[in-house]
Amino acid sequence: MDRLVAELFTEGGNDAMVRLPGRRFPGVLIQGDSLSILRSDLAEAVEALRPADTLRRRPGSARDSAAVLTSPSPSAAQ
Template sequence: MERAEAELFTDAGNDAVVRLPGRRFPGVLVQGDTLRIPSADVAELVELCAAGDLEEARHAASLLQDELGAMLQRTPMLSTPTESDTPSSRNHV
């Protein structure tokens, strides 16, 4: 195990926003028990799709999108990134 100091941008709750050394952008540290909730939501979504219940699947997907969107809104960008500057648009440290 390696110990490292991290910058904490929010309260140290179930989904704290932190930036690790050497990283340009902060990330969301989600506690394992909290991560089970969206994981269960995805499992429910898969079951609903398999059963052909698209109306309920859309509803479940919408709730999941809201939940993940709320986490994203807590993540401050240290600058105003361009599309080519965002973490998802390129492979960087």
């Protein structure tokens, strides 16, 4: 694992805005536990919408994207 110095644009909390070396624009860092909560909330929303899924589904729809985000990742199984 490499160590590097990043510019920090925010103070404390569960998220941070940082700029990594060599990058023009800053990015957002979200703590893993906070990201897990967001993923869980999204999974609940997908399940709540499932009964109303009477319209023809289109590949690439927001619901398909949400399903990909809420499915277990291959690395989680390791």
